[in-house]
Amino acid sequence: MYVAVKGGEQAIARSLELLAEARRGDTAVPELELAQIREQLRLGVARVMQEGSLYDEELAALAIRQAAGDMLEAIFLLRAYRTTLPRFGYTRPLDTSAMRVRRRVSGTFKDIPGGQVLGPTYDYTQRLLEFDAVSVTPVTPADAPLPACMPRVLDLLDAEALIERIEPGSDPEPIDLTREPLTFPADRATRLQNLARGDEGFLLGMAYSTQRGYAENHPFAGEIRMGEVDVVICPDELGFPIEIGSITLTECQMINQFHGGNGTPPQFTRGYGLSMGEGERKAMSMALVDRALRCDELAESSHAPAQNQEFVLSHSDSVEASGFVQHLKLPHYVDFQAELSLLRTLAAQQTADTDETPRSIAGGAQA
Amino acid sequence: MTPRYNFAFLDEDTKRMLRRALLKAVAIPGYQVPFGSREMPLPYGWGTGGIQVTAALLGPDDVLKVIDQGADDTTNAVNIRRFFSRVAGVATTEHTADATLIQTRHRIPETSLREDQILIFQVPEPEPLRTLEPREAETRTLHALADYGLMHVTLYEDIAQYGHIATSYDYPVLVDGRFLTSPSPIPKFDNPKLDRSPALMLFGAGREKRLYAIPPYTRVESLAFDDHPFEIQRWEHQCELCGSGDSYLDEVVVDDRGTRMFVCSDTDYCSGRRVEAQA
Numbered sequence: 001m002y003v004a005v006k007g008g009e010q011a012i013a014r015s016l017e018l019l020a021e022a023r024r025g026d027t028a029v030p031e032l033e034l035a036q037i038r039e040q041l042r043l044g045v046a047r048v049m050q051e052g053s054l055y056d057e058e059l060a061a062l063a064i065r066q067a068a069g070d071m072l073e074a075i076f077l078l079r080a081y082r083t084t085l086p087r088f089g090y091t092r093p094l095d096t097s098a099m100r101v102r103r104r105v106s107g108t109f110k111d112i113p114g115g116q117v118l119g120p121t122y123d124y125t126q127r128l129l130e131f132d133a134v135s136v137t138p139v140t141p142a143d144a145p146l147p148a149c150m151p152r153v154l155d156l157l158d159a160e161a162l163i164e165r166i167e168p169g170s171d172p173e174p175i176d177l178t179r180e181p182l183t184f185p186a187d188r189a190t191r192l193q194n195l196a197r198g199d200e201g202f203l204l205g206m207a208y209s210t211q212r213g214y215a216e217n218h219p220f221a222g223e224i225r226m227g228e229v230d231v232v233i234c235p236d237e238l239g240f241p242i243e244i245g246s247i248t249l250t251e252c253q254m255i256n257q258f259h260g261g262n263g264t265p266p267q268f269t270r271g272y273g274l275s276m277g278e279g280e281r282k283a284m285s286m287a288l289v290d291r292a293l294r295c296d297e298l299a300e301s302s303h304a305p306a307q308n309q310e311f312v313l314s315h316s317d318s319v320e321a322s323g324f325v326q327h328l329k330l331p332h333y334v335d336f337q338a339e340l341s342l343l344r345t346l347a348a349q350q351t352a353d354t355d356e357t358p359r360s361i362a363g364g365a366q367a
Numbered sequence: 368m369t370p371r372y373n374f375a376f377l378d379e380d381t382k383r384m385l386r387r388a389l390l391k392a393v394a395i396p397g398y399q400v401p402f403g404s405r406e407m408p409l410p411y412g413w414g415t416g417g418i419q420v421t422a423a424l425l426g427p428d429d430v431l432k433v434i435d436q437g438a439d440d441t442t443n444a445v446n447i448r449r450f451f452s453r454v455a456g457v458a459t460t461e462h463t464a465d466a467t468l469i470q471t472r473h474r475i476p477e478t479s480l481r482e483d484q485i486l487i488f489q490v491p492e493p494e495p496l497r498t499l500e501p502r503e504a505e506t507r508t509l510h511a512l513a514d515y516g517l518m519h520v521t522l523y524e525d526i527a528q529y530g531h532i533a534t535s536y537d538y539p540v541l542v543d544g545r546f547l548t549s550p551s552p553i554p555k556f557d558n559p560k561l562d563r564s565p566a567l568m569l570f571g572a573g574r575e576k577r578l579y580a581i582p583p584y585t586r587v588e589s590l591a592f593d594d595h596p597f598e599i600q601r602w603e604h605q606c607e608l609c610g611s612g613d614s615y616l617d618e619v620v621v622d623d624r625g626t627r628m629f630v631c632s633d634t635d636y637c638s639g640r641r642v643e644a645q646a
Binding site: 008009011012076079080082083084086178179180181182183184185310314319320322323324325326327330331332333334335337338339340341342345346349 | 372373376378401402403404405406407408410411412413415435436437440441442443444445446449472473474491501502503504529530531533535536537552553554555556574576577600615616617618632
């Protein structure tokens, strides 16, 4: 008769079997190889690496396959693995001005030194479903190779002192958010770290809100660049820098209007976004939200959700949000029973109140 | 045991960080200590805070009990117990009296705890003022000033509106006369068990990255007013399985005509009483 909560252990075991079967699908269809995911679903791999805070295409592909394509689950898997990894050291700051650029566009200048480079982009694909198998036409070689080093567009404005200057090395040493709790108010380096791990959908929505009047700050896409950047570490025992490889990054620098205040003259200000792999939507969203969150430092009026750092930073993480929203499916019998008791008391009291005159205000013991 | 991972999953440096934060929590009863909460292989909101505390305390000789809603065999309790058998290989039990560590969600066992036991709570929201004040910077200031007027006014408004306080679980307590503290979402029925408990009580909120503690024999008062003293839930029923008249009861719907039966939420307490009755 009363079996409601019995047999949890067996139920879990059966559920895992069902999950494995559902994940594999029809066994007549060959299983996906990790190389296929890595090569043909590279944007998904990039997102999982970015929000999973771990640059490893192989592991990200494994996580995507294990999660049956659920990106948030794959991110969770990667994070849970990452948490067990030891820290060997920290890299030198990445130099994105030395990026081997594959794509680089600016919305602020028609032409820029080094030129506008579209690279591989979905921007002009017209989104027609390709019903027939896509034949890969060989890439037409460029007339001339891209310059090895392209100056950043914002550095051109910097030379004219029209944009706020951020001195290299003026930032405080950042804390590692995966090792230390987020506290408020959070400095910019900490905020950027949080946004970098933040859910792309959440950031996109917050960024969009800033364009619709909730913290309008007149953005221009100063520059978006994507390509490979060298990763350099300087081990204590060696005492000189060594290059340990290169990673693909997308960087976005927004230029925003600023009318002056807090002792600062009118000038352009910056919003910054950086994402692993080809993650342009994420990098642009991040840059808009970063700029919105600088309202206190620039003494701007803050009234919009995207300017509220506790609101944005506390709710950006998909692993936290997904866990807590979904914990509602866990049993809450005990609390629900307590609420039932209370509601019955309140209902009984109301009936008693309408029966009696004058109205009783005495507290009733709970049933 | 899964050999690829360290004993109890977390590496020893992380366990040390947790133990240091726990020592601070014990030293300042009821104070929420921020800590470097790790990403665990179970989801946030499903007990990651409690799991980290358990992992930091667990030794090879410990005997672990895990309950959810008072029961040992609810799926999440089973899953957490399974996790620690897998990554630590420790002995587990369903008997409250046999356990050295008890991780719980939403209940305190009916069986009285002893000095050599530790109760570890899973906490979804460590900040008792959060629903009244969403800003963390602000609530920390309120705690620093011991300014708990917001909470008192809320409780007073309940009395003005309903004649009594309308909070039935996660009922706020004052620990050692100083910090307003969330007892986690236990029913207020369990609040008296917090007061001067011989067992150490530790609270872990993984997603919110806070730890706090109620050391043994610490005074814990449930907020109330002189003319509206604190009261706990009572039932007109007794447990239909063991006949207990003083335990917390779950209401179970047993057919499609809405027939209810009332049974102990603490499954170990209930089965223990049934074994005794048969003997």
